Amino acid sequence: MQKPPQKRTLKTRARLLAAAEALIENSGYEALRVEEVVQSAGVAKGTFFAHFRDKDALMELLIADRLNACLGQAEAGTAPKSVNDIMTALQPVHSFMTSERYVFDLLIRYSGATAIADIGPIAYCFERYFRVVMMWLDAADVRQDIPTELLAEGVQAFAIQAMSLKFCALHASTGFTDRLRVYLDAWLTPAT
Secondary structure, three states, X not given: OOOOOOHHHHHHHHHHHHHHHHHHHHHOOOOOOHHHHHXXXXXXXXXXXXXXXXXXXXXXXXXXXXXXXXXXXXXXXXXXXXXXXXXXXXXXXXXXXXXXXXXXXXXXXXXXOOOHHHOOHHHHHHHHHHHHHHHHHHHOOOOOXXXXXXXHHHHHHHHHHHHHHHOOHHHOOOOHHHHHHHHHHHHHOOOO
């Protein structure tokens, strides 16, 4: 049986997280350096690595926390009834996911796991996104000829595709929102 972490360990971890969050607020996620985090937290570099495997492991936690906050904001609102309402409700989530190339790359890298034991906070965020959208689609004015689960998977897949193309020089002429709207209109609008 594993012992619970000591208070000192928890405080040190909290200082590292708080230092990283403050640095990110000023410079962004990609610019964050481990050396700056330990200096700001007042700990040795080895202490950082006792808590986090590497910078990306720290970022996985921070990005998942922020993404969960965005998903919470989306869930707290009125359930969307149309494609336009769904896009509006997901705007804070998508805005964060596309805020930096580094954030998007890390989200994609950690979005799935090859084993249950490897599932981390970002993968759970992707699952939460899917569940929130699926819940909305159950009550929305969208096509009913295919299962809601498949519709929700499509929304998530189209959002990721639109984000990928946002960061692609060959496709940068069409913005994320415009591209996603085309996808979701085609995917969710009931046939007439």
